[in-house]
Amino acid sequence: MALAGITCVGEFHYLHHGPDGVPYDDPNAMGHALIEAARDAGIRITLLDTLYLTSTVDGEPLDGVQRRFGDRDVDAWRSRIAAMPAVPHALPGAAVHSVRAVPVSSLNGLPESGPLHVHLSEQRAENEQCLAAHGCTPAELLHRHGVLGPRTTAVHATHLTDGDIKTLGGTGTGVCLCPTTERDLADGIGPARALADAGSPLSLGSDGHAVIDLFEEARAVELNERLATQRRGWFTPGELLTAAVNHRALGWDDAGRLAIGHRADLVAVRLDSVRTAGVDPAQAVFAATAADVTHVVADGRTIVADGRHTGFDVAAALLEVLT
Numbered sequence: 001m002a003l004a005g006i007t008c009v010g011e012f013h014y015l016h017h018g019p020d021g022v023p024y025d026d027p028n029a030m031g032h033a034l035i036e037a038a039r040d041a042g043i044r045i046t047l048l049d050t051l052y053l054t055s056t057v058d059g060e061p062l063d064g065v066q067r068r069f070g071d072r073d074v075d076a077w078r079s080r081i082a083a084m085p086a087v088p089h090a091l092p093g094a095a096v097h098s099v100r101a102v103p104v105s106s107l108n109g110l111p112e113s114g115p116l117h118v119h120l121s122e123q124r125a126e127n128e129q130c131l132a133a134h135g136c137t138p139a140e141l142l143h144r145h146g147v148l149g150p151r152t153t154a155v156h157a158t159h160l161t162d163g164d165i166k167t168l169g170g171t172g173t174g175v176c177l178c179p180t181t182e183r184d185l186a187d188g189i190g191p192a193r194a195l196a197d198a199g200s201p202l203s204l205g206s207d208g209h210a211v212i213d214l215f216e217e218a219r220a221v222e223l224n225e226r227l228a229t230q231r232r233g234w235f236t237p238g239e240l241l242t243a244a245v246n247h248r249a250l251g252w253d254d255a256g257r258l259a260i261g262h263r264a265d266l267v268a269v270r271l272d273s274v275r276t277a278g279v280d281p282a283q284a285v286f287a288a289t290a291a292d293v294t295h296v297v298a299d300g301r302t303i304v305a306d307g308r309h310t311g312f313d314v315a316a317a318l319l320e321v322l323t
Contacts, residue, residue, distance in 0.1 A: 002041045002309055004212050004290035005267040007298040009043060010176075010205070010250040012095055012117060012155070014050035014069045016080075021067025027080045035090045040311060042303030043089075046250040048117050049081040050095040051110070057100050057129040069097070074109035089299075091251045093117070096147065099130050099138045107145040115251040117176070118142065120154035122187055127159055139164035148173045153203065153249045158182060158190040165191060169198025174249050179220030181207035189224045193234045202239075203246035213290040214244045222286075237285045244285075264300040269293055 001009055011034050017023045026032070031047055038045035052069040055062050062070045071077040084092060093115040096102045110116065121127055121138050130138045139160065142148050148167065153174040160168070168175065175195050182188065185208070196202055204217040211217075218240040225234040247256035255263040269284060270276055270292040279287045296304035303310055 001206075001212055002043055002296055002298070002303050003293065003307070003314060004214065005269070005293040005296055005304075006212070006214060007043050007265040007267070007296065008045070008247055008250055008252060008255060009038065010046045010048050010093065010115070010117065011038075012048050012050060012207075014052045014095075014097060016049075016071065017068045019065075019068060021062070021070070023080075028084050031081075031084055035087060039087075039089055041309075042298050042301060042311065044091070044252065044255075044298070045089065046091045046093045046115055046252070047084070048093040048095040048115065049077075049084075050097050051077050051106065052097040052101045053077075053106060054101055054103055057126075057133045059103055069101075074106040078109065078111070091115070093251060096142075098122070098126065099134075099141055100126055104134070104141070104145065107142070107147055110147065114151070115153065115249065116147070116151055117153045117155055117249075118147065120157050121159045121164070122156040122182075124159050124188075137161055137164055139167055143167050143171065150174075154200075155205065155207070156182060156187065156190065157195065157200075158188045160191060160195075165194050165198050165200075168195060169200045172199060172201075174201045174203055174246070176203045176205045176249060177217070177221055177243070178205040178207035179217055179224055180211040180213075181205075183220075183224075184208060184210050189228045192221050193225055196235075196239070201246060201249070202243040203249040204243050215285055215288045215290065215292075218244045219286050237282055240285050264297055266295070266297040267293060268295040 013034060015030055035045060054060060055066055071080060094111050096118040098119040127137055130141060134141050148171040150172040153176050154168060155176045157175045177192055204214055206212050221240060222235045226232055245256040255265055269288050271279060273292050275289060276284060276287050276292055294307050
């Protein structure tokens with residue numbers, strides 16, 4: 001992520017426990033590992049510790065690999081995340097995995113402050129199951145229980161009704177689009193332009209990490225609209241870049257723009273590569289890739305120089321753990 005020019009990540013964290021579902025001696029061992037990894041990479045992290053209790057909308061218990069994800073109940077989840085210590089480069093956050101994985105009774109036990117994320121209407125099956133169980137869409141269900149609002153970000157938001165779009169925009173709920181994962185999983189194309197016009201601030205995520213390239217995610221927002229409508233020109237480069245640097249979705253209100261008093265996050269991009277040579281800088285979002293990032297400064301500290309991480313050889317480290 002650092003090599004790709006990313007200075008802050010929101011980690012949708014639900015791999016909490018051991019393979020058999022039994023908590024580690026330190027129930028937050030995996031959370032500590034993620035925070036340490038962000039520190040080693042030199043970027044900030046918002047740990048979106050995720051509530052995950054059931055395997056279906058109608059409350060079937062977790063089984064198999066899913067047992068690693070779940071705490072006993074919402075109170076046990078809250079107690080575990082309350083035990084996480086504060087560190088300068090990490091913010092605490094929370095997430096509702098989805099209406100499939102969190103019973104309605106537990107939606108009223110969420111933290112009342114800090115960033116809150118939720119997978120929303122990622123697949124049509126989720127909507128159908130929610131309608132069958134609750135008589136409403138996932139967005140309607142979350143709205144009824146006070147989950148939506150300016151501190152909340154709906155991840156994916158792919159299969160929405162017109163009413164859902166109005167509700168998300170009207171409540172100021174943000175939407176995190178993850179185009180490379182949505183196409184990788186064949187989930188579909190979400191109504192990005194309609195959501196932005198309705199009032200939902202957009203942000204971008206890599207989700208499955210099959211691709212870690214915010215340039216690719218950003219231009220895919222526009223290109224997906226073109227595919228769905230057979231028309232061009234839905235988003236300006238400025239709008240796409242604004243979504244790419246939306247740190248407010250992760251609780252860092254003092255980052256994401258060049259301004260006095262804000263964090264010194266700077267990314268330099270080559271305009272003389274085979275992809276970007278001759279490109280108007282304003283159009284670089286449509287031409288550049290993560291490979292064109294040369295220097296990255298996060299919180300005033302250089303973490304990438306001349307395309308290489310200043311702390312360690314990233315490719316060698318990956319090979320070491322994967323082979």
